[in-house]
Amino acid sequence: MTAQRARGIRRTALALLAASALLSGCGVIPGGTGGSPGPVVVMTWAPVDTNGTNKPGMLAMAQVYEKYVNARGGIGGRKLKVLTCNERDDSAAVRDCARQASDAGAVAVVGSYSERGGDFISALQTLGIPYLGGFGITEDEFQSLMSYPVNGGMPALLAGSGRQLADLCRNVTLVRPDSTTGDQYPAFLDAGLKAGGEKAAKDLPTPDDATDYTQAAATAVGDDKPSSCVSAVLGDHTPTFFDSLRRTGDSAPKVRLSSVLGSVEQSVVDATGGASSPLENAYVTGWYPVSSDPKWNEMKAAVTKYAFDDDRIDVADPGEQTTWIAYTVLTKVVQAMGDKAVTPVSLQNALDHTTRLSTGGLTPELGWTDADLKGVPQYARLVDSKVTYQVIRDGRLVAARPGFIDLGTTLKSTDLS
Structure with a gap:
């Protein structure tokens, strides 16, 4: 091989690496191998200060989980970066939240609440961002292939x-x-x-x-x-x-x-x-065990350590509980991906192949393969049909x-x- 040809091959390789970095939105492909992997960026949204139902505690719980998992070494060596957004119970606002998530390189929207299902699902589908562990308040959350519910919703x-x-x-x-x-x-x-x-x-x-x-x-x-x-x-x-x-x-x-x-x-x-x-x-x-159940002890300990004086969080609220469970699922799925780059596409592929995932008894085992779907009319993505009395x-x-x-x-x- 001539020196000129060798230099040409190296230039081509460097150009391909630079293109990959630009496509990923940062200097290193998120979660990729080689050098220090970038953080796993996600967003959590919920309505705050509206005339309807408000869920500020879900945003706070997402921030607690970020501190909790990063203090334990992150997710498979990757730092977790959580973005939060007030969707204001407004169609335009929730679409704007979705755009912010995309602009920031988020690989998923996790543990969130919105009653504007048609708006945010269509936005996420256009942007190619999966929706993991929504509260389950809207029909749209149980129809889109981009949605991965962790409970049976309403x-x-x-x-x-x-x-x-x-x-x-x-x-x-x-x-x-x-x-x-x-x-x-x-x-x-x-x-x-x-x-x-x-x-x-x-x-x-x-x-x-x-x-x-x-x-x-x-x-x-x-x-x-x-x-x-x-x-x-x-x-x-x-x-x-x-x-x-x-x-x-x-x-x-x-x-x-x-x-x-x-x-x-x-x-x-x-x-x-x-x-x-x-x-x-x-x-x-x-959907879940009563808040006094010992299965919630890990969540409660994390809140005590990282948000002891944050009065937005109620550990007995199913919103905060859903957020904790959704982030638990995210952590397990990303860890199972090993050194594979974490992108919206690769994460969705991993979720599509996830089955029998344990949440420590907070839910039945979860999964989103064809075998896990419950066949509920108009709620095709429903995978958890169990409740607690x-x-x-x-x-x-x-x-x-x-x-x-x-x-x-x-x-x-x-x-x-």
Whole structure:
């Protein structure tokens, strides 16, 4: 080989390396081999300071996880870099968050909350960024091939709630948001009721940003019989509804109360009186074990160490719990990739081939292969059909029944026509 040809080969090789670096958006391909691998960049978004449901604790939990995993050496030797964005419950804002993630070289959006599913999913699909571990509030999260849910979303919660209430109530009223998202709720609750041999619930759509629900509460209570149940699923405004319900008569309502985690959690019980709360004896359906379960100890220790005085974080909130689980999944999947470059495409490919991934008992084993999909109509990406049953006793959310309850058959039979 001539010296001139050798120099030409070296120049060509250097040009290819430079092009690769430019395409990756930084000096070294993220997670690649050779030199110091770049950080694994991800984003978490959630609404903050809106009139609807707010989840600032999810942003804070993502920052806790960044400190936690980097203190342990990062992810397979790579540092984790977490970006956060307030999606403001606004279509333009969540699309802007997606663009910010792309501009920063993010390989995924992780552990996030948004009710603007159609907007952010279309943006992420255009940008080629996977969505790992969304809260599960929108139908879009369970349809896009770019989405990798870690829970059964609202379908599982509502079907589970209906099945739980079927053993307790003769008549059920569902108080839910008067919105496109809320329009899906009755079908899943009714599927659970039907599975338990009960009739469909009375549907009571109402604004999810109201400051008073007196009229809705009076309608929901009806003739106030102990054999009737009221299930309220209004996100952050559920406590406002229950406060209006408490004031509907001269004495406490006789109807049984129920909800789902995300609309009711321990902080809501504490704020409404603890053991004297109108929610005492209410039934709640969740995705995960109760917050007092030792399986959450690692998360709690991380919060204590890295965010002890951050009052945005509630370790009993399913939003924060979902973020922790999503980042746990991210860590395990990236570690399994070894020295392979971590890009949106390679991460999506790794997720597509992930199955039987353990979250330490916080969820059933997870995976997104064809064999893991549950076959739920219009929710093709749903891979976790299990829930937990909880009840409020002596002012505390405790397990009403041990372990997970599988709603797979019920969900597949849901009539969404």
